[in-house]
Amino acid sequence: MTSNSKAWIITGPTSGIGYRTALELAHHGTVVLVGRSPKKLDGVRNEIESTGGHAATVVADLGDITSVRRAADEITALHLPIAGLLNNAGIFPSRPRKSAQGWDIAFATNHLGPFALTEALIPNLPDGAHVVFIVSAVEDPDRRIAVQAGFRGSRYISAEASAAGEWLTPGGSAIPGMDAYATSKQGPLATALAFSREYPRLRFSAIEPGVNPGSNLGRDMNIVLRGLGMLMAPVLQLMPHYTTPKKAAKVIVRILTSQTPQTGTYFDEDGNPMRGSAQVHDPAFQDRVVAETRALLSTVPASNSAR
Template sequence: MSDALIVLVTGATAGIGLQTATDLARLGVQVIVHGRSQEKVDQARRAIEQEGGSTSGVVFELSSLASIRRGAEDLARRFPRLDVLVNNAGVFMNERELSEDGFEMTFHVNHLAPFLLTNLLLQGPLKGPGARIVNVSSIAHSRGRMRFEDLQLTRGFQGYAAYAQSKLANILFTFELAERLPAEQVTANCLHPGVVSTKLLVEGFGMEGSDTVEEGAETSVFLATSEDVTGVTGRYFARKREVNPAPQALDVSARKQLWEISEKLSGLR
């Protein structure tokens, strides 16, 4: 393996994730394509390699804490170094469903999964110096609030409320992570990708997006590779520019409370 950047993109078999992986590969990055099934990972890898890119693949289920742990172990075994983690995968659930661990699915896949995966990889190949964590959030965070009294939304579940809470959690997690990591070793930033007509948007929100999938991938690629953000950490971006998140994303006590709860729920502590 060359000295090319090694980047893991979760949820890289379709939509913005596949476009992000493809664009990174075009830049000469060694891309690790993550997906839920070997078939979809192989299909995505073939598509990227037809563009001349270099890829590897990893298969694990984000809705299972045990599967995430196996995936992290697999990655640590195969890759002595990981330069960038792009936590791109996400779901929108119209009905309340539980993961195999008993958590509301949106909260599990969109927040707990990247929380656990990131922390496990930080104990292994994602150690820097100069490593980067890129978390894909959404403008939907601005309508979210952390329901600490009922994070699993057992009462009056609404798909949008669950999604908005999970996207707010992405930002709170990013900012707390940045606070805990020395910036010269590992940086952590998050972003709004735009409003893109992905399966998530069409099926979850019942709407078409105004941005192309290429535009949706741009900010993730920028944060993963650009020298302009070397050493920059704990920031929120849109259209490759730093912007201010909603006020609730700046709540330091919520940030710390979410971290402690997430450690317990994910079994990290």
């Protein structure tokens, strides 16, 4: 049943977990689809509308702060009864690249953009609204399955250093892109936990969505490895922490639409509370990430957000 009394914002609804979640969310109200490709966004909107749902599209490049601020203004101008924001969009680049602001593309897209979008929307979110960040357990240096894959946990020095593409050494990953990804995904987890203390009128959560070989996150990976991952997906599903975008979407929507007053919880792929790294659960660290991120974002002139 589609209800229009609520609206849900989702970033990255054009592929993988976000695509499945957008279709699922359409059963709970209007879906505001935020993505970088107008054509792909229209495709998802048409799909939702063809089954009687309601959707709006807003174009934004999450790696570009100017684009994110413009998108937040556009979302606000829709005057929809927003019940939740899902920060889902993310990338896992295997080579370093620069964002529009000249920052590391993984850190910009996975942390700075979602942070800027969330802070721009918070004043317009009603009491009790959900804000959910899709994060990754690879930020934890003690996460066995991640270590086996080559991750060494977050290598955070400061927000400024991450933006410059600098990670804590020695002891980092030997595999290109892993330190950048793990560090960039710790940012939103620290933010969710810090914001749950800073904005008690809202409900913040972070979700580790499980290992989803069926998504496009590994699009930068060697084509042979990727093909193998896709082929093996049905078998891998049986292993601990492995899942599918469809299953992940069900868990995410359950948390995003939950009626419980719970805030500041980090959920696993089954929707059960989980622990992240010792570092990310330290409130002083969380507050440092938030303060450093705000300081960095304040260097992007507000006037730049004009069209």
